[in-house]
Amino acid sequence: GAVVSQHPSRVICKSGTSVKIECRSLDFQATTMFWYRQFPKQSLMLMATSNEGSKATYEQGVEKDKFLINHASLTLSTLTVTSAHPEDSSFYICSALPFDRETQYFGPGTRLLVL
Amino acid sequence: LAKTTQPISMDSYEGQEVNITCSHNNIATNDYITWYQQFPSQGPRFIIQGYKTKVTNEVASLFIPADRKSSTLSLPRVSLSDTAVYYCLVAPDTGRRALTFGSGTRLQVQP
Numbered sequence: 001g002a003v004v005s006q007h008p009s010r011v012i013c014k015s016g017t018s019v020k021i022e023c024r025s026l027d028f029q030a031t032t033m034f035w036y037r038q039f040p041k042q043s044l045m046l047m048a049t050s051n052e053g054s055k056a057t058y059e060q061g062v063e064k065d066k067f068l069i070n071h072a073s074l075t076l077s078t079l080t081v082t083s084a085h086p087e088d089s090s091f092y093i094c095s096a097l098p099f100d101r102e103t104q105y106f107g108p109g110t111r112l113l114v115l
Numbered sequence: 116l117a118k119t120t121q122p123i124s125m126d127s128y129e130g131q132e133v134n135i136t137c138s139h140n141n142i143a144t145n146d147y148i149t150w151y152q153q154f155p156s157q158g159p160r161f162i163i164q165g166y167k168t169k170v171t172n173e174v175a176s177l178f179i180p181a182d183r184k185s186s187t188l189s190l191p192r193v194s195l196s197d198t199a200v201y202y203c204l205v206a207p208d209t210g211r212r213a214l215t216f217g218s219g220t221r222l223q224v225q226p
C-alpha cells in the first residue's frame with residue numbers, strides 16, 4: 001500500500017512552453033501533498049505544500065505564478081511549470097501524506113529537460 | 116527545525132554491516148528521526164523512523180541514544196543494490212509536515 005505515482009516520468013520541452021506534472025496517490029487519500037525539486041548531485045528542496053481544496057503554500061524564492069499547483073481531489077495534485085526555461089530543468093518529486101498516517105510517501109519523480 | 120549532519124559518503128563491501136551516524140544536537144522534544152533511501156532518478160523511500168532507543172524492521176535498525184543528539188542507521192549485510200543516498204531527517208509530528216532534506220550520505224557498496 002501507500003503508492004504514489006507521477007506522470008510523466010520524463011519530459012523534454014522547448015523553452016517558453018508549459019509542462020504539467022501529475023502526482024497521484026493510488027491507494028490512499030491525501031489531504032496534503034508536497035512538491036520538491038532536486039538538481040543533479042544535490043538534495044531535495046521543498047517548493048510548495050499543496051492542500052486539497054485550498055491554495056498552495058510556496059517556499060521563499062519559488063514563484064507561485066510560474067509553478068502553478070492544483071490539488072483538486074484527495075488523490076491528485078498537479079504542478080504546471082509555465083513558460084519553462086532551461087534553468088527549470090530538474091527532477092521534480094512529489095510526496096503525499098495519508099490523512100490517517102504519520103509518514104510521507106514519495107513519487108518516483110519527473111525528469112524535466114527544457115531545451 | 117533541527118539541523119542534521121551526516122558523512123558525505125561511505126564505502127563498503129557486500130556482506131558487511133554498514134552504520135551511518137547522523138548528528139542532530141538541537142533535536143526538540145517532539146521531533147522524530149526518520150531515514151530515507153534514494154536511488155538515482157527515483158523518489159526517496161522511507162526506511163525507518165524512531166523516537167528513542169532502538170527500532171528494527173525488515174530492512175534496517177535505528178539506534179538512538181538516551182540524549183537523542185545522534186542516531187545510527189544500521190544496514191545488515193549490504194548488497195550492491197544498497198548503493199544509494201541515505202538521508203537522516205528530524206522533524207516534529209513524525210512526518211506530517213514538509214521535510215527538510217540535508218545533503219545525505221552517499222553509500223557505495225563494492226563487490
